[in-house]
Amino acid sequence: MDSDTSLAARLARDLDGAFPDLVEAHVDHLFTIALRLLGDRRDAEEVAQDALVAAHRAIAGYESERIVDLRLRPWLASITVNLARNKRRRFADRHPAQSLEPLTASGFDPRDDAVVDPSTVAVERESAGELGSLLLQLPVSLRTPIVLRHVAGLSVAETAAALGRPEGTIKAQVSRGLDRLRDLLERPRSPRGAGDAHLRPADPPDTPRGVAFAATEVLR
Amino acid sequence: MTSSPQADPLLDRLANLRATAPARVASDALVELGLADRYAATDSPLGRVFVAWNGRGVAWLGTAADSAEFEAAVSAHTGRPIARADALPTALARSIERRLAGDRRARIQLDLRGATSFEVAVWRKALEIPRGEVRPYGWIAAEIGRPKAVRAVGTALAHNPVPLVVPCHRVVRSDGTIGQYSLGGPGNKRRILTSEGLDTGRLEAEAAAGVRFVGSDTTHIVCHPTCRDARRVTERHRVAFPSLAAAAAAGYRPCRHCRPVSLVA
Numbered sequence: 201m202d203s204d205t206s207l208a209a210r211l212a213r214d215l216d217g218a219f220p221d222l223v224e225a226h227v228d229h230l231f232t233i234a235l236r237l238l239g240d241r242r243d244a245e246e247v248a249q250d251a252l253v254a255a256h257r258a259i260a261g262y263e264s265e266r267i268v269d270l271r272l273r274p275w276l277a278s279i280t281v282n283l284a285r286n287k288r289r290r291f292a293d294r295h296p297a298q299s300l301e302p303l304t305a306s307g308f309d310p311r312d313d314a315v316v317d318p319s320t321v322a323v324e325r326e327s328a329g330e331l332g333s334l335l336l337q338l339p340v341s342l343r344t345p346i347v348l349r350h351v352a353g354l355s356v357a358e359t360a361a362a363l364g365r366p367e368g369t370i371k372a373q374v375s376r377g378l379d380r381l382r383d384l385l386e387r388p389r390s391p392r393g394a395g396d397a398h399l400r401p402a403d404p405p406d407t408p409r410g411v412a413f414a415a416t417e418v419l420r
Numbered sequence: 421m422t423s424s425p426q427a428d429p430l431l432d433r434l435a436n437l438r439a440t441a442p443a444r445v446a447s448d449a450l451v452e453l454g455l456a457d458r459y460a461a462t463d464s465p466l467g468r469v470f471v472a473w474n475g476r477g478v479a480w481l482g483t484a485a486d487s488a489e490f491e492a493a494v495s496a497h498t499g500r501p502i503a504r505a506d507a508l509p510t511a512l513a514r515s516i517e518r519r520l521a522g523d524r525r526a527r528i529q530l531d532l533r534g535a536t537s538f539e540v541a542v543w544r545k546a547l548e549i550p551r552g553e554v555r556p557y558g559w560i561a562a563e564i565g566r567p568k569a570v571r572a573v574g575t576a577l578a579h580n581p582v583p584l585v586v587p588c589h590r591v592v593r594s595d596g597t598i599g600q601y602s603l604g605g606p607g608n609k610r611r612i613l614t615s616e617g618l619d620t621g622r623l624e625a626e627a628a629a630g631v632r633f634v635g636s637d638t639t640h641i642v643c644h645p646t647c648r649d650a651r652r653v654t655e656r657h658r659v660a661f662p663s664l665a666a667a668a669a670a671g672y673r674p675c676r677h678c679r680p681v682s683l684v685a
Binding site: 224 | 439445446450
């Protein structure tokens with residue numbers, strides 16, 4: 201936090217001079233948030249890059265007092281969350297969830313579609329393990345606070361500031377999300393393993409919230 | 421129900437989901453913002469040249485013995501980090517190719533941060549000189565409303581960061597000689613002008629003989645010698661003048677296309 205405070209002061213004095221330091225200090229952070237919200241490395245790279253560019257453009261339009269007062273971590277997190285949400289929406293618009301079913305039935309794996317070095321994907325799957333995929337099965341409203349609070353390591357106050365929700369709501373959502381995650385962890389694995397977990401509907405039919413999220417969650 | 425953070429292995433596992441961004445995320449963001457540059461080699465009438473660009477536009481074009489020399493030259497000028505790319509972005513490569521082939525509709529964004537408004541005015545004016553034609557330094561000075569700043573125009577053109585794209589090679593000395601060129605000297609300037617269809621031998625020979633303007637005795641219009649209107653005049657009707665005053669005295673009016681001006685010494 202201290203380093204962010206002095207960074208904000210330097211940004212207020214010399215935006216272009218100090219911005220590379222912001223990039224270096226926060227890029228992994230933003231990439232992590234985007235990756236765990238979206239589950240796709242290429243999308244996450246784009247979102248992280250766009251978030252940095254958006255942050256620069258926003259700061260360029262701010263008065264210096266406002267820049268000095270910026271709490272960079274939650275502010276940058278909120279930009280990233282918004283861009284990730286837009287990306288997911290655009291993806292969902294372009295690829296209606298239903299259209300994948302006949303394809304997957306015939307053995308199509310949407311991961312093949314991404315121009316990603318297969319070895320990278322393998323490493324990613326291994327190191328993130330099943331947990332990364334299970335996280336993607338949580339509804340976005342629970343996944344986002346968990347990613348900010350427990351993956352990115354923001355405080356409850358920072359998570360609340362980033363998402364514009366009261367701290368009490370964040371605590372409740374994090375706790376509910378963790379419970380859901382434990383349920384998913386204890387459930388027996390599907391025959392094809394964790395790799396295709398993201399193709400299943402987000403919520404099992406017996407949970408009341410399932411219907412609302414199923415449409416957007418099928419693909420992610 | 422949830423156990424304390426320290427004791428919960430799930431929280432440790434979630435913290436382990438932190439990832440490291442590939443280096444290109446940071447560098448692409450900085451390039452897009454114009455806080456760093458990329459460069460690549462491309463072909464030109466002068467052979468291989470290097471082009472540096474960022475999200476704001478093309479920042480530099482130059483020849484160099486090797487990458488290191490080019491990087492040092494650009495960094496010293498811009499103060500920004502620069503890294504080599506495999507190739508120019510496709511759209512930019514095509515625009516530059518079209519520009520160098522004389523297509524003035526090909527739009528190329530330029531990053532001219534650090535330039536004075538006078539320099540930008542000079543470069544912008546140079547962009548108006550058609551391929552295959554030249555104008556004297558004094559013409560640019562007059563056109564931008566600074567008729568006495570002829571020497572400063574020469575300095576500004578020498579500092580053109582994007583030669584070829586901004587065709588400073590189409591600006592010659594007021595006495596009609598080819599003059600200096602920032603991209604490798606007068607020899608290169610002659611080479612490019614020739615590649616653009618200009619007969620530099622004739623231009624220099626006529627200039628040496630005192631010809632500064634050319635008119636047609638049928639239209640009574642006087643032009644810069646390389647103006648496309650002047651080049652259409654047949655030899656039989658071509659009249660050479662040493663000055664605009666002489667042309668005016670003979671009843672000639674200045675061409676509306678090349679707008680010849682009396683040159684300040």
